[in-house]
Amino acid sequence: MSLNEYRSGTAFPGVIGRTTDESSPAWPQPVRATPGTPNVLMIVLDDTGFGQLGCYGSPIATPNIDALAAGGLLYNNMHTTALCSPSRSCIITGRNHHANGMAAITELATGYPGYDGNIPFENGFLSEMLLQHGYNTYLVGKWHLMPSEQESAAGPYDRWPLGRGFERFYGFLGGDTSQWYPDLVYDNHQVAPQKTPEAGYHLTSDLVDKAIDFIADAKQVAPSKPFFLNFCTGATHAPHHVPREWADRYSGRFDDGWDAYRERVFARQKEFGVVPPEAELSRHDPDVPAWDSLTPDARRLAVRMMEVYAGFLSHTDHHIGRLLGFLRETGELDNTLVMLVSDNGASAEGGVTGTTNELQFFNNAPEPLADSLGKIDDLGGPSTFNHYPWGWTWAGNTPFRRWKRETYRGGASDPFVVHWPAGIAARGEVRTQYAHIIDIVPTILDVLGAEPPAEIRGVAQSSLHGVSFAYTFTDPAAPTRHHTQYFEMLGHRAIDHDGWRAVCPWPGPSFAEAGKPFGVPISAEDLTDLDAHHWELYHVAQDFAENYDVAEQHRDKLIEMISLWYVEAGRYNVLPIDGSGAVRLVVERPQITEARTSYTFRPGTQTLPFAVAPRVLNRTHSITADAEIPPGGAEGVLLCQGAGTGGWSFYVREGRLRYSHNYVGRTVYHVESTGTVPSGRHQLRFEFEPTGKPDIANGEGTPGRARLYIDGQPAGVGNIPITTPIAFNPGGLTCGANPGSPVVPDYPTLFPFTGTLHSVTVDLDGELITDIESEARMAMSRQ
Template sequence: MSLEEYKRGTAFPGIIGRTTDVSKPAWPQPVRAAPGAPNLVFIVLDDTGFGQLGCYGSPISTPHFDALAAGGLLYNNMHTTALCSPSRSCLITGRNHHANAMAGITEIATGYPGYNGNIPFENGFLSEMLLQHGYNTYMVGKWHLVPSEQESAAGPYDRWPLGRGFERFYGFLGGDTSQWYPDLVHDNHQVEPPATPEDGYHLTADLVDKAISFIAGAKQVAPDKPFFLNFCTGATHAPHHVPREWADRYRGRFDGGWDAYREYTFDRQRELGVVPPDARLSRRDPDVPEWAALSADARRLAARMMEVYAGFLTHTDHHIGRLLDFLDQIGELDNTLLMLVSDNGASPEGGVTGTTNELQFFNNAPEPIEDSLRAIDELGGPTTFNHYPWGWTWAGNTPFRRWKRETYRGGVSDPFLVHWPRGITAQGEIRTQYAHLIDVVPTVLDAFGLEPPDTIRGVSQSPLHGVGFAHTFDDSTAATRHHTQYFEMLGHRAIDHDGWRAVCPWPGPSFAEADRPFGTPITADDLGRLDADDWELYHVAEDFAETRDLAAERRDKLNEMIALWYVEAGRYDVLPIDGSGLQRLLAERPQITPAQTRYTLRPDTETLPAAVSPRVLNRPHSVTAEVEIPSGGAEGVLLCQGTNAGGWTFFVADGHLHYAHNYVRRTVHRVASTRTIPEGRHELRFEFEPTGAPDFGNGKGTPGTARLYIDRSPAGEADFPFITPVAFNPGGMTCGANPGSAVVPDYRPPFRFTGTLRTVVVDLSGELTTDAKSEMRMHMARQ
């Protein structure tokens, strides 16, 4: 006899008697997908520009991405928000980023509805929607959709992936991480990488392995159950980490410089039909130096940085190819709707010269080119945290102007591929219809024959803002249904409407042409001047790359576009317009607990994320460990923060107590005890007393005296001429071990303390001194 089932919420259809022999059972019906329901895979690249994939004209080899384009559709008119977290919120909810409270990354959240960084539960995630239709849901890779102060073991967890409809998660919560020593979370808890770089470990390969294991594990039990995989690489965001052999494939390929790259890519784009035949290449960026004007050493260094980036992208393509091969092997690729996109244009966070260590950039401590050249063979490896120069950023967004964080097309127009052999007849075709990331959720629902839910877990849902473009899959001539789209990012504004585009840059069309620095607040007076004089107008239906400003000759059209921007701004919580950086970073935000000046840490607990770690820089502080040294002695880390890119560590080695401060990988300041630590129970203490003021402009934190104590008796002292001024990135703090890369080369990680470590207390006193401008640059670079 077959089981009788009934839908949840309906009456029990069986019979309930006094005993089971006169009763009839029935079962609540499990949530099952429709027979043959397709799978869904999002592949979200990070900081990958319009002109960086092979199928978009780039000289960089991306054969698996190119194969998706050849077997599916390439869209040349997809738009993002110009920044990471806001774009990802649009992709997963189908709502505009301000309506998602994601005006920027959560590190710069402010107390306005469009800016507070907490995505409303009324704006359901696609993962939550598909769960209601019997899908397995997997999130693998970068998240960055939770306020940074909520990333610790204290939670709350309701905005982590498992709180927003994903059944499994493996990846990192923040904006970036080392590809060699990543900060990893598995479901709702921290984990260490399964191997080391010496063993061949790399994050991209690990993420692909985990995605395959999630899918394979479920298919063993439920082979017909569809899945949604949101696969978000750390690539190609900085640090540009890749095995050397992948970078070496490009030896000499970029010696011609960024202008040559742009011209080659633009010619290929016209040849492939990625841009219209009448398209013109955008102007030369005034912030980018002439390649020929660089010294031979500067050209050699810049070329190598691009070789590393290209190898990183090709390496990423290779490992995503393994995921595609797996789907093909299990017979699921043809029935998988796969969409590949980047979250914004190529990134300018490497600065005008690029860097071997982003931490130097964040701390206003750029290294001389001589130092960079000494590390040229290490670029991409575990000892660097590298990023390329602005010239390659500009070239990576060919044919457009500008880059990430700005609402010119270089910031908001990105690669987008669609592949679904069972659902789309067309193959190898280009689609020119206008689209935005908010259109992806309604497109998926339309393609799968599903309706957006009225409620999710009892919460009434807001309407979707996007419109579907599934009707374009097999009709290249179909009209776009997305007619109007606003943009705003850090005060930089734009609006698209039926082939016209208006842009109001802030603080200017380029840094060289601005009369004020990036991150300057916009006052009411500024806004009046901007709206009167600074909007630009482009007829992008005929001027693909924004090369002819028609503002002066079509003021009537421009006024119409400006008015429309304000209509959209009012509708989607864009106001108040905020161009500031410093003020947003310093804005007081709700905390889980009141401010602390004393932290008690214990070994064998999770690493504290930087956002919730004690802030010890530029202030007097102490670190006190309660230990027990066994017979024969002990060694290991008591407390550390940061990585080999920069940080500090308090440890025991060779029977002595040590403290070492790694200043942006350039120098290490040390103090060691003058006597050994005897057996038994002891209090081991480090104190730092500032002796001067920090010099943020020259990249130096406060000088000070470092002192060691054993059982409150002085045991060592040294004067540090300066310390790290702003922050460590990565900046996690760990008690009892040094996971990942060693902060200093004095020991091999994880160098766990071998005695008994009871507690470590960090005590903060005095006024905290910070350089908020530099911290702002760091947070913006991490998204």
């Protein structure tokens, strides 16, 4: 006999009498998906440019992604916001990024509705919507959709993945992480990787394993229940970490440089139909040196950095193939709507020369070429935190100009592939209709025959901003239904409207032509001048790569486009326009606790993200550990911050109390006690006293004198001539152990304290000294 069920909110249909023998039961109806409803797999790559996937003309092997395109549709007119967190907010909500409060990264949040970094709950996530249709919902990989100050164990947790409709989460909360020693969170708590790099660990492999586990766990109980998996790789964001054998597959493949790469890729793009036959390759970027102008050593280093990147992308494709293979093996792939997209164009945050350790770049301490060459064989491995030169960035966005963070097509036009054998008859076709990532949520709902919910958990929902492109699945010649789309990123503006594109670059078409660096504020006077004289106009229906500025010939059209930009800006909370980087970073924001100068930590607690850890750099500070040493002695980390790329550690080794400062992975400065730490309970203390001023612009933090004490008695002293001036990345602070890459090379990974550690207290004194522009550059590079 079937159960009598009723929907939530309707009247109880059973009978309630005085006793059960004169009553009849009824049950609240569980939420069930319509039979045959497809699974949804959203794959979001990071910093992967238009010209970097094999199916988009690249020489980099991506056979599994290419197979998705060959078995489905490839789009050449998909657009993003040009930056990570803003794009991800659009993908998951179907609303524009300023309407999500995500004008830029949350580290640059300001007190305006479009900029405050908190996605409103009235902008529901796709995960929250699909729960109402009987889906399991999983997020695996990168999140980065909440303020950094909320990433700690203190929460609040309502903007973590499990607070926004995902039933399971495994990945990392911030903008980037080591692929060898990642900062992992499982559901709502930190976890450590289950293996070391030496035992074969890599983050991408781990993420795929967990995605497969999540799906398999549910399918064995409810095989007909569909899933939504948001699979967000750390790749191909820096650090470009990959097993060496993958990089070696590309040995010699890029020896002719980035100019030649662009020519080859562009030719293949025409061959594949990815670009129109009449398309022209964009100009040589003024900020990118000609390949032939580099010295042989500089070319050799740049080539290896690109080989490592290519291996990283191919390795990522391989593991995406494992996930697709699992779905195929279990019979789920044909009825899984797969969408693969990048969050923005290729990244230029490696600078002109690239770097073997981004921490050096962040701290204004770039290594000499000779030092970089000395690490060339380590690139991609656990001891590096590498990123390629921006010549490869420019090449990676072929055929477009510029890159991530800018609203030219190189930053905002990105790969997009759709695969759904059960729902799309076309195979291997290119779609040219205009689309934007805000269209993804409406398309998925359209496919499901579902309306956007009026409310989610009692919160009335805003309207979606995108339009469905499901019509393109069946009709390659259908006219686009997305007619107008604005762009704004850090003052760099653009708008698309029916085949025309207006761009107002800030600070200019290139840094060389502008004579200004990234992050310069825009004054009201600047804005008046920009609107009067610096908008460019491209007829992209005929000029695919924005080569011909026709603003002078079509002044009326330009004025129309500028006016339309302001209409959209008013509609979606884009104003006030803000081109600044560093200025935004120091804006006072609401914090979950009051400011303090004393922090107490206990072993076994979660690692603190850099954003909420005590700021010890360039100031007087002390670290005091309350520890017990057993009769046989003890050793291990009392407190540490950072990783092998740079950081500091306070620890006991070989019976002696020690402090070490790892200066950007280049030099380690030590001070140790003159005698051993006796058994018993003791106060073990480190004090740092500045002895000079920092030279932050040249990559040197405050020099100082380091003193060690045991129970208040002097135990050791030493000088540290150079300290890290700005920040650590990775920058987690841990009590009682050193998880991940060891800060100090003379002890092993983890190195837990083997005595009894009661607590460790950090006390700060003196004025905090830092460099805001450099911190802003670091924050932007983590997108």
